[in-house]
Amino acid sequence: MTTGNEINKKPLNKTGSPxxxxxxxxxxxxxxxxxxxxxxxxxxVLTDFPEKIIKGKDVFIGPRHVEYQVRSVRSxxxxxxxxxxxxxxxxxxxxxxxxxxMIKTEDASxxxxxxxxxxxxIGMQVVxxxxxxxxxxxxxxxTGANDVYVVTQENGGEVLLPAIHDVIINxxxxxxxxxxxxxxWD
Numbered sequence: 001m002t003t004g005n006e007i008n009k010k011p012l013n014k015t016g017s018p019x020x021x022x023x024x025x026x027x028x029x030x031x032x033x034x035x036x037x038x039x040x041x042x043x044x045v046l047t048d049f050p051e052k053i054i055k056g057k058d059v060f061i062g063p064r065h066v067e068y069q070v071r072s073v074r075s076x077x078x079x080x081x082x083x084x085x086x087x088x089x090x091x092x093x094x095x096x097x098x099x100x101x102m103i104k105t106e107d108a109s110x111x112x113x114x115x116x117x118x119x120x121x122i123g124m125q126v127v128x129x130x131x132x133x134x135x136x137x138x139x140x141x142x143t144g145a146n147d148v149y150v151v152t153q154e155n156g157g158e159v160l161l162p163a164i165h166d167v168i169i170n171x172x173x174x175x176x177x178x179x180x181x182x183x184x185w186d
Contacts, residue, residue: 023119025060025102028053033097034090035081040072041093043080043101050080059084062099116171124178126151126161129169134159134180149178 028047035042047053057070068084075081082101087093111117118140126134126149139150140163147163161167161180170179 023105025065026105026108026117026119027100027102028059029080029082029101031061031082031096031099031101032079034094035076037090039083039088039090039093040081041083041096042076043082045078045080053080053082057103060102060104061096065102116173120173121149121171121178124171124176126159126178126180129179129181134182137178 026047028049029043029045032042032044034040053059053070053073055070055072058067059070060067068086071083071085071087073080073082083093084096087096105119108117121140122137124137126137128134133154135151135153135158137149138152138158141148141150141160149161149163149168151159151161153159159182162183167180167183168178169181172178
């Protein structure tokens with residue numbers, strides 16, 4: 001279904017990951033319910049940098065990555081109230097409910113030394129300090145204390161590695177390689 005507001009919005013044909021291996025888009029929020037009558041919608045924040053979501057910023061919404069420009073944004077408890085150019089009332093913005101809000105990966109903030117986006121870790125080859133292969137990072141479990149890397153071994157087994165300094169010795173993004181000290185379980 002196309003509304004009058006989407007006619008002027010062009011979906012990007014590019015989906016998935018660019019050839020470099022990383023994703024083309026990073027999710028920064030999820031739209032929930034409309035708020036008031038002036039086109040605001042509640043957004044759950046899924047980024048560590050909500051202060052970068054500002055008036056005039058271009059974002060991409062939904063599975064077709066339809067581009068919208070942020071008209072206004074303000075805090076609403078742990079969430080944000082956000083509105084977009086061209087969507088001026090609650091009926092118009094309601095088409096965006098339950099959709100993800102994304103930015104282009106290239107527009108993401110640079111992380112401090114030693115911090116990584118999940119897409120940079122997934123797919124890395126994992127080796128022990130002595131060079132013995134462990135496997136490939138397939139998934140990252142987000143826990144309260146620290147992330148846990150799920151490493152799939154060639155024999156089909158899995159190794160769970162806590163993302164702590166005692167276990168993760170080195171991450172070489174350029175070569176897609178993680179060096180680890182396997183924990184000794186009692």
